[in-house]
Amino acid sequence: MIRIKRLRKVYPNGFVALEDVDLHITRNEFVYLVGQSGAGKSTLLNMLYRADVPTSGEIYIDNISLSGLAPKQVPYLRRSIGVIFQDYKLLPKRTVYENVAFALRVMHFSRSRIRRQVTQVLELVGLQQKMNHYPSELSGGEQQRICIARAIVNNPPVLLADEPTGSLDPDTSWEIMQLLSKINARQTTVVVATHNKAIVDDIRKRVVALEHGRIVRDEQLGLYHA
Amino acid sequence: MIRIKRLRKVYPNGFVALEDVDLHITRNEFVYLVGQSGAGKSTLLNMLYRADVPTSGEIYIDNISLSGLAPKQVPYLRRSIGVIFQDYKLLPKRTVYENVAFALRVMHFSRSRIRRQVTQVLELVGLQQKMNHYPSELSGGEQQRICIARAIVNNPPVLLADEPTGSLDPDTSWEIMQLLSKINARQTTVVVATHNKAIVDDIRKRVVALEHGRIVRDEQLGLYHA
Amino acid sequence: MIRDFIFFFSEALISIRRSGLMIAISIATISVSLVIFGIFLLISANISNLSNFFSAKLEVRVYLKDQVAQTDIPQLKAQFESMPHVRKVEFIDRDVAWDDFKKNFPTIKLNSILSNNPLPHAFRLTVSETEQIPSLVTSIRTLKTVDHVSEMGEYANRIATFSKYTRIAGIILVSLLTMATLLIIVNTIRLTVIARQDEISIMQLVGATVSFIRWPFIIEGLIIGIIGAVIAITFLSFGYSLLVVKFQQSVPFVPMLFDQMALNLIYLTVFALGTILGIFGAYLSVSKTVQHY
Amino acid sequence: MIRDFIFFFSEALISIRRSGLMIAISIATISVSLVIFGIFLLISANISNLSNFFSAKLEVRVYLKDQVAQTDIPQLKAQFESMPHVRKVEFIDRDVAWDDFKKNFPTIKLNSILSNNPLPHAFRLTVSETEQIPSLVTSIRTLKTVDHVSEMGEYANRIATFSKYTRIAGIILVSLLTMATLLIIVNTIRLTVIARQDEISIMQLVGATVSFIRWPFIIEGLIIGIIGAVIAITFLSFGYSLLVVKFQQSVPFVPMLFDQMALNLIYLTVFALGTILGIFGAYLSVSKTVQHY
């Protein structure tokens, strides 16, 4: 599903954020991406949904090379990848409902189908009562859950989650991670960048550890710390 | 130091975020504020530095009633309270250095003193090399650490931390919490709203638990869960 | 298609409603600059009206030699009429002219001294193009039957060049003004779009195509342009009719542009400029603001 | 104090540098609207110049009765000179006038018929205030020595009222334009400030006072205003001198405003408007955008 070859990312200011990253993630896999703050986890995820381009190296998603992707194809790639952003990236002037619905509207779904799917997913993350609120009227954890809802609402084949439980209490975090596991079981490849040691150690999956932009560990059913 | 009396907060849309909150925090105390996502932790902290006003009830800081505070006094209250914001609130067009320095500039410190204190605090949070970067060029955890640096740079007598380790890996989180403990030991009252069970259970302090806007537990050297 | 249009339209309305202040400010700016533009159009229309009015009064007087017989007049008249740019030819009998002259100069006690009419026969030619007067005069002077052509030529020449250059200056100013209005409106819209840059980039990150993002902005630009134009036109037409009434009362001899057709054309131009610039500004702004991957 | 000023100034420079595009757009808008304003000022200055020029040529001709003796002339001249609004009095001898007349109307074969001069003595009065001509004419008509006052009165009257109303219309337009420019500039600055609303609220949250936030914005507004004004003035002075040259070449008889003092005054007005509005707009915008706790 996702193949990364000799990836290297140097930011314009000269900082080397990723170096020599090789990674193969098969369809329906569930991978934890761990590493210290600044290790390069978000940088790697950004490259997967083409929010940024690598300095060198190749990324293949479903055997399609991202570097060969025409600009016009980028929106379609992004629709096939649900992203839970570390900083949520909600539209401030749209209600919760509209924020989640937006991901379906860009795909020209019918109003009734949008309504059904959005209501369903908001229930899943426990925010059905906050449907008509604006993001600024929500708590940090609630905002994070809208972002999660938007990422999963159209059942994308790939789900990238960047610190999806950073603002959530342990119980809610647990529920959300269970939800991601369930989604993974329904034929979705899931990559989760996280600092949540408790969850990585409890819900055991493949763990890929980054350090200073390099992969230093990659083990099935791994732990947060080696 | 901080006295809260029968505090109630109803948001303009009718949602009751806090109800009947009474709390007394003495000088130099260290308090964990815990509770589910949406329990009202941020709402309570917002009221303490006058980012929002209570619907009813009273808050005294250093025996000064916030409701009696003249608008002109608000900036001076805020300078005496360091805040680590849940969403960082960094100035996007200022470098790391300028963001932290801003908190001192509003107090008309001399350039040399600003330079000394900012460099010192950036070293403390491990970001001295990122001094001249813009927030958008930093990782989530790095942004959070700038926010922490800005909050503590002028040694305020009160420090409010809203989810200060949400984007940090366990090791960095541990260091930051040790730092906050050290600051607390240096005559600073510290209130930390957090979901980090590991830390609350390890660095044992007073724990105040909120549930649906009400205080449901308040114990010295408490645990995250009752 | 229709579903999409309804969606884009409702998106545009939502964003207009929710960015209230910003939209209000940009509508204000747009209508103010359209008012300025409209004022310039009205002024230049009035100036050209005025210069038409003056040139319509321009005439050339041709004095004939004494020996020209009354019977030659019709043929001469036809000859003048066939000349290019001559709109009207009027014969002035020497007796009529003498009576007129005596009426015009009552201080000269001619009547008592002189019973004989010293004036020749003449023609009054009305010319359609002021610029053509000098060449016309030159060609008439070559005729054998003509004694003398009135010295109005130089004056006509002056009015002609003056009105021509005024017209040119007017055209330059109006094009300058159009460009200025264009710049102000496009800039204003750009500022509102730049302020929503973050939103646009979020939309792109969750898979919106550029055209999907662009359409609501274009419709929004259109709506803003229309509202701005309508406000401007209301102000202009109200103000102008007020001004015309005042001016006509005070200076009745100066002809002001009254023709409702011409006025409507001006208002239509303002409207068109508002809507087109609204759309164009939005299109341009979004195109410059979206990330082209 | 000085340390604060340096700090605010450097803050303003930082924000101008880092919000490059937005600042560039607002400078463009401001200079464009100042150019429009300047064009209007130049036009209205030229119109009033032109009307002064016309009125300077306005004269009243007073024809004396036949029985007035040559010896009464100096006394009469003094009398006219003492009248209000009379700038110059010139005596026209009937013999000189008759020669002139004959030169002006060569078609009238008077010389051969008539050796006697039919014209009276006259005075040519130059009037300083066109509006005063009608009342002057009326009072002259009451004099016993006067036979007749030239009918230029009506024409003078018309030019006077016309130039008066043009001047009034010009004043109205310039004030309208000033208001419009004001609105556009203030709105433009408001849009840039609103776009930085979030930054302002963050500054307030970390303890900045309103005046601490406001000063850099005011200095920024001042700098933007100055840059915009300088661009506008460069454009205006360059364009105007070009236009004047072209116009004087083509229409040399129409007097254009050349006086460098008057032009400098106009440019100074543009500069003042730019800077004042920059400051005022920033002040207003920040005041409306900060949260007053």
Ligand SMILES: Nc1ncnc2c1ncn2[C@@H]1O[C@H](COP(=O)(O)OP(=O)(O)OP(=O)(O)O)[C@@H](O)[C@H]1O
């Ligand atoms: N636009 C940028 N320009 C320059 N450097 C950048 C940029 N974005 C990120 N970096 C740097 O690249 C490094 C990796 O950043 P990244 O966001 O990938 O870290 P991360 O692993 O997600 O960390 P965190 O857990 O704190 O979110 C960081 O040191 C950061 O400062």
Ligand SMILES: Nc1ncnc2c1ncn2[C@@H]1O[C@H](COP(=O)(O)OP(=O)(O)OP(=O)(O)O)[C@@H](O)[C@H]1O
């Ligand atoms: N401006 C607002 N208008 C209306 N409701 C609000 C507003 N701000 C917060 N709320 C609601 O008040 C409740 C408490 O919010 P608060 O931010 O205090 O929660 P929290 O305890 O900080 O949660 P988290 O751990 O997720 O940050 C939430 O349910 C939220 O939806």
Ligand SMILES: [Mg+2]
């Ligand atoms: Mg990250």
Ligand SMILES: [Mg+2]
């Ligand atoms: Mg919170």
